[in-house]
Amino acid sequence: MSGFGPAFLTSTSTSFFDLVSTLRPEALPTTTGTPVSLPPEGTTVLAFRTADGVLMAGDRRATAGHHIASRRIEKVHRADATSVIGIAGTAGLALELIRLFQVELEHYEKIEGTPLSLEGRANRLAAMLRSNLGLALQGLAVVPLFAGLDASGRSGSRGARDVDTVGRIFSFDVTGGKYEEVDHHAIGSGAGPARSALKRLWREGLDTGTGVRIALEALTDAADDDAATGGPDIVRGIAPLIRTVGPAGERRVPEEEVLAAASALADARMRGEEAP
Amino acid sequence: MSMPFYVSPEQLMKDRAEFARKGIARGRPVLVLSCADGILLLAENPSSSLHKIAEIYDRIGFAAVGKYNEFEGLRQAGVRYADLRGYSYDRGDVSARGLANAYAQTLAGVFTTEQKPFEVDLVVAELGTGPADDRLFRISFDGSVSHEVGHVALGAGAEAIAKRLADVDFSALGLADAQQTGREAMGLAADTGVEAALLDRSSDFHRTFRRLEGDA
Numbered sequence: 001m002s003g004f005g006p007a008f009l010t011s012t013s014t015s016f017f018d019l020v021s022t023l024r025p026e027a028l029p030t031t032t033g034t035p036v037s038l039p040p041e042g043t044t045v046l047a048f049r050t051a052d053g054v055l056m057a058g059d060r061r062a063t064a065g066h067h068i069a070s071r072r073i074e075k076v077h078r079a080d081a082t083s084v085i086g087i088a089g090t091a092g093l094a095l096e097l098i099r100l101f102q103v104e105l106e107h108y109e110k111i112e113g114t115p116l117s118l119e120g121r122a123n124r125l126a127a128m129l130r131s132n133l134g135l136a137l138q139g140l141a142v143v144p145l146f147a148g149l150d151a152s153g154r155s156g157s158r159g160a161r162d163v164d165t166v167g168r169i170f171s172f173d174v175t176g177g178k179y180e181e182v183d184h185h186a187i188g189s190g191a192g193p194a195r196s197a198l199k200r201l202w203r204e205g206l207d208t209g210t211g212v213r214i215a216l217e218a219l220t221d222a223a224d225d226d227a228a229t230g231g232p233d234i235v236r237g238i239a240p241l242i243r244t245v246g247p248a249g250e251r252r253v254p255e256e257e258v259l260a261a262a263s264a265l266a267d268a269r270m271r272g273e274e275a276p
Numbered sequence: 277m278s279m280p281f282y283v284s285p286e287q288l289m290k291d292r293a294e295f296a297r298k299g300i301a302r303g304r305p306v307l308v309l310s311c312a313d314g315i316l317l318l319a320e321n322p323s324s325s326l327h328k329i330a331e332i333y334d335r336i337g338f339a340a341v342g343k344y345n346e347f348e349g350l351r352q353a354g355v356r357y358a359d360l361r362g363y364s365y366d367r368g369d370v371s372a373r374g375l376a377n378a379y380a381q382t383l384a385g386v387f388t389t390e391q392k393p394f395e396v397d398l399v400v401a402e403l404g405t406g407p408a409d410d411r412l413f414r415i416s417f418d419g420s421v422s423h424e425v426g427h428v429a430l431g432a433g434a435e436a437i438a439k440r441l442a443d444v445d446f447s448a449l450g451l452a453d454a455q456q457t458g459r460e461a462m463g464l465a466a467d468t469g470v471e472a473a474l475l476d477r478s479s480d481f482h483r484t485f486r487r488l489e490g491d492a
C-alpha cells in the first residue's frame with residue numbers, strides 16, 4: 001500500500017527533528033572525517049532588549065581563513081512570529097540548523113495547534129545543538145543566539161516584572177548549554193568589542209530608531225577590531241541585518257533605513273562627534 | 277473445521293460503504309469555498325479547541341467531517357508529510373495534489389483491508405494566485421478523489437448546501453460577503469458555534485492560513 005507510511009500515521013512526537021531522524025536521517029547535516037579545507041565561517045551577532053521587546057543584529061561577512069567568502073550572508077533569521085535566531089560559526093551548518101529549527105517550531109505549532117513557549121523553543125534549540133556534538137568536536141561548531149517575546153510574562157533570572165510580555169535573550173554553547181542573558185549579549189569572533197559598546201550604550205526602554213543606532217555602533221566597533229566581521233558597506237549598499245520583535249510580531253528593519261543610519265553614524269564619527 | 281460464510285465482494289464493499297456513509301452523515305457540515313480574498317473554510321463546530329479545519333502547509337488547508345480521532349490522525353500525517361517534503365526539497369514543492377494522492381491511497385487501503393473503514397470525508401484546499409487557480413480536492417472514505425470548482429460541502433446536508441450555492445459566483449465576493457453567504461447556505465443560526473479560517477491571498481508571509489476569531 002502506498003500513501004502515508006506507518007510512521008506518519010502512528011507517530012506521537014511533535015518534533016520535526018525526531019521525524020527526520022527516523023525517516024530520513026540522510027537529510028540532516030552530518031559529515032564524517034575532518035574537513036579538508038576551511039569551510040566559511042560567520043561572525044558577530046548581537047541582541048538586546050528594547051522598550052517593545054528585543055532587537056537582534058548581525059554583520060554580513062563570512063570568511064574562510066583570510067579569504068572573504070561572502071559579503072552578503074544573512075546570519076539573523078526569523079524563527080517564528082515572536083522570535084529571532086542569529087548564528088555564528090561554520091556557515092553551511094549554521095544555515096541548515098536555522099532552517100531545521102524554523103521547521104521544528106512550525107511543525108510543533110501545526111501538530112499541537114498552539115505555539116511552543118519561548119523557554120520551550122530555547123530548550124529545543126539546545127537539544128538540537130547537543131545532537132550535533134560530533135560535528136562540534138570535528139571543529140565545525142555552531143553557536144546560536146536566540147531572542148524573543150515571552151507571552152507568559154515570566155522574565156527568567158531577572159525576577160517578576162509587572163508587564164505582560166517581556167523580551168528575553170538566550171545564548172548557547174556547542175555542547176548544548178543554554179544560558180539566559182540579562183539585557184544584552186553578543187556572540188562570534190567580534191563579540192568582545194561589540195559587548196563593550198553595548199555595555200557603554202545600552203539603557204532601559206530604547207525605541208527602535210535608537211536601538212538601530214546602538215546596534216550599528218557595536219557592529220562598527222566589532223568590525224574595527226575583528227577581521228572576520230564586516231562593517232556597514234556604504235559603497236556597495238550592504239547593511240547589517242537587523243530584526244526586531246515587538247507586540248506586532250517579528251519585523252526586519254528595511255535595508256535603506258539601516259544604511260541611512262549607518263551613513264549618519266559614519267559622518268558623525270568623521271567629525272569626531274557622538275551620533276545623533 | 278468450520279468454513280466461514282461466503283460473502284460476495286460486492287456485498288462486502290456495499291456494507292462497508294453504507295457503514296461509513298452513516299457515520300459521516302451524522303457529522304455537522306463543513307464548507308470550503310474559494311473567494312476573491314482567499315479560500316474560506318467554515319465548519320459548524322460547538323468546540324473551540326477540537327478543530328475540524330486546520331493548516332497543513334503554506335498554502336494548503338484541511339477540513340474534515342466524521343470521527344474526530346480518525347481525521348485528527350490523518351491531519352497530523354498530512355502535516356508530517358508536507359513538512360518533510362518541504363524540508364527535503366523546497367517549500368514550493370509541496371502541492372495539494374500530492375497530498376490528496378497520499379490521503380486517497382491511505383483511505384483506499386484502510387477501506388479494503390482493515391476491519392472497519394475510516395468514517396471520514398476530507399477536503400484538501402490549495403490557494404492559487406487567483407480564485408481560478410485555487411484547487412479544492414475532496415477525498416471520500418473509500419479513497420475516491422474529486423476535483424471541485426468554487427466550493428465543496430461535506431457532512432450532514434452537504435448536497436442541499438451545494439445546491440443552494442450552485443448559482444453563486446464566489447470569485448467576485450470579498451471575505452465578509454463570502455462568509456455571510458456561506459453561513460446562510462449552511463443554514464446556521466446566529467448563535468451557532470462556527471469555526472472559520474482563511475487561506476489569505478494577501479498574506480505577507482509564506483504561511484497564509486489564519487483563523488478568523490470573534491465574528492464567527
